[in-house]
Amino acid sequence: MTIDSVPDTTFEIKVPATSANIGPGFDSLGLAFSLYLSLHNPTLCAVFDRSVTLEYTDPQNNQGLPLRPSQNLITKTAWYVLRCHGYLAFPRFVAITVTNPIPLSRGLGSSGAAVVAGVLLANEVAGLNLPKDRLLDFALAIERHPDNVSAALLGGFVASYLRDDDTASNTKALEGPFQPNDKINSHTDAFAPSAVAPRMPPSQVSRHVSLPWSAGIRAITVIPQFQLSTAKARAVLPQTYSRADLVYNLQRLAVLTHALGQSSPDAKLIHEAMSDRSHQPYRADLVPGLQVLLTTMVPDTTPGLLGACLSGAGPTVLILANDHFEAIAQKACTIFAEYNVATKSLILDVIQDGSTCKPCSATQ
């Protein structure tokens, strides 16, 4: 595609926050919420510099995120997709305003949302018109577990698996193609193509299926005010599991995928089926209060509660409920407070639409 034929419009990209695992579905279940990372290029710029700039509207929530495009996960991802399509520079100048209310490193899929947003950004600025499954291939070249990114891209309650479990290639996609050009102004630094061309992801890296979701079930997210990186929370997991633990999880996972779609949710069934032996027990020491919360907040003592689990890699706790949302949130925050963990809670809806990229009005 020539630069003249690259579309030059304003757009808004929206990518939902997600929760992964939902108890026993480690690295396989994801759920999308009504809380969105959004990217907006509010002005069309008559600038001939083919680069990209970034600013965050809410720096408080995004402290520490690099603004240099060559270091920021959103633009690094976009650059990876562009390089795979033969671009040696951004196709046009684009000044992006990012609004990100998804708390970082809390288990609400902030990195998955950033990766999906980057893939959609490249797709938009270069007019690639990639179908959703191909967008997912690129996102999975970077975030090598499919739960968050599948739900973020597709929306709703999604089960997915990677067809290739080559962990050696995990997260390597972003390491090759970047050479930040430090000679250029630090705010608008350009990407200089490295000698090594990036590895194009194979097609259909993953398979996924949308699962039914019972309309009245909402998500109470209880968010500790400390960060826990996914890398740290994965480092505590064992390399192997016993047959008993494997069977324990498989049985619950099979039941859970149907129990959450029933029109009259069975609280006791859902609560039991959200129990896990693959990651939560190992991560409990990283989240003070988690174990007590999971054992004391049960349907018998907490009206409206259906089930609770660690959200993604934590430290957020996800509570599914169909009533008494505020009271449940308050009770969970009180338990964390007994462990000196300050929390905020958000009551969110499960959304079915997934990520979008839409044209929007421009100021020129």
Ligand SMILES: Nc1ncnc2c1ncn2[C@@H]1O[C@H](COP(=O)(O)OP(=O)(O)OP(=O)(O)O)[C@@H](O)[C@H]1O
């Ligand atoms: N909006 C964003 N813009 C740029 N980078 C981001 C953005 N959101 C997240 N990131 C990057 O992702 C990192 C957080 O990723 P991490 O996998 O540790 O947590 P998470 O994705 O929030 O949690 P989980 O995967 O358990 O849901 C941040 O430190 C930052 O590097």
Ligand SMILES: N[C@@H](CCO)C(=O)O
């Ligand atoms: N399934 C992943 C989600 C976090 O990105 C984990 O629990 O480590």
